[in-house]
Amino acid sequence: MALNRYSNADKILLAVDSIIFGFDKAGLKILLIKRDFEPELGKWSLMGGFLKEDENLDEAAIRILQHLTGLRTIYMEQLYTFSKVDRDPVERTLSVAYYALIDIAMHDKELINTSAQWFSLDKAPHLIFDHNQMVEKAIARLKRRALSKPIGFELLPPKFTMRQLQKLYESILDKKLDKRNFINKINSFGILVRLDEKDTNASKKGAYLYTFDKVKYDEKVLEGFNFKI
Amino acid sequence: MALNRYSNADKILLAVDSIIFGFDKAGLKILLIKRDFEPELGKWSLMGGFLKEDENLDEAAIRILQHLTGLRTIYMEQLYTFSKVDRDPVERTLSVAYYALIDIAMHDKELINTSAQWFSLDKAPHLIFDHNQMVEKAIARLKRRALSKPIGFELLPPKFTMRQLQKLYESILDKKLDKRNFINKINSFGILVRLDEKDTNASKKGAYLYTFDKVKYDEKVLEGFNFKI
DNA sequence: TTTTACGAGTGTAAAAAAAACACTTTACAA
């Protein structure tokens, strides 16, 4: 009886596809790869691979990303499982989408796959299968996340200016923010530490550098906040 | 090459398990079933079954629920995919969890499976496998949902009193609310229509009955709101 | 050497939203 229940059931291929968000001076970007195998050879796609019998999904997502790009990302989170019957023309395949956050400048040297490329969100090409839908869902999730938890630790360099953090929020929320209100709000969370150093890349006067107070940052990640701005 | 990519990959069993939330006078409940097959025969479990080759996950979730309980639910939503390698002792199985919302009184007659039973959240038994973890995640999701979108259409009878709606929010958020503030807030969304009828079940004076203005309700589901209360 | 240009930094007042709060009404039952 037990064996029947299980043995009657269909076994199915499981893909894991990841939306890799990166951030640099120019804004928020996603990492795409040019497919080097059929079907859809030469088309752009998310980073993806198949789940193995002996690993869980989180492990697969990390393994695939590492293998395809060399990147060891800091933050990955499961997004949604896509299951349309004909989503993959070759064979019935479900795909569990993950999204990841990384600081582009920091990890650029790790990138080993030359067919991988960063695209800003508005200039990204059409993707294979249902990957565009996955990206949309990831953007929506990232937006919600940015409003309810601190974000940036994974996307910014270890030291960053207030304007970089503001720009990050602006690219995620796709909306200009008032700089005074932004600073006041961020400071009210107590997750930043202002250093005595300044960054003079972007201005002659120089801008204070900040780091995250990781303890308070992690507290806020757990408890959440209301970033209504 | 193409065939290789796919044919090297492992195929895996996919379960679909559903957390069914129901609401009645006594509060928020979940529907559990006593397993009638091994392993874990006789233990309590979520409603579950296996995904078939020719259906997508949403379809499977609906089919399984209908088959096990007779219930035709109004609202189902994918929650998360659980993938620990040894989560099912019989065989490697992934499970995609769904959660559903239904009005208990309305659908009680549909319930055909006598081993299915409603439990209030705090009195629910230990469940098999990782099902308790699924329930926790579903409760957290439902809470977030209640704060960002109207909820209740699927859980309440067609006509309901303001106190029933408040009680629903209170059981989801697990927190007492002030009745005047609640009414003011709900009214500000404009999703309710007050009828001339009164319900005298709970009080001698009788309480006004309301219905949802489905058009405005659906608008608010789409645009979301901030129910900070 | 003075002027210009550019981003950095800073605080307050007005408006909106949320929270706190208590008494009256109704109708049935005792």
Place this chain on the structure above:
DNA sequence: TTGTAAAGTGTTTTTTTTACACTCGTAAAA
């Protein structure tokens, strides 16, 4: 007629959010 139990109803206070403009410091250009 009196007691009881739930329904209904607004205002004030507090908190949060928004709007808004000038000075500072430095490097480059005049």
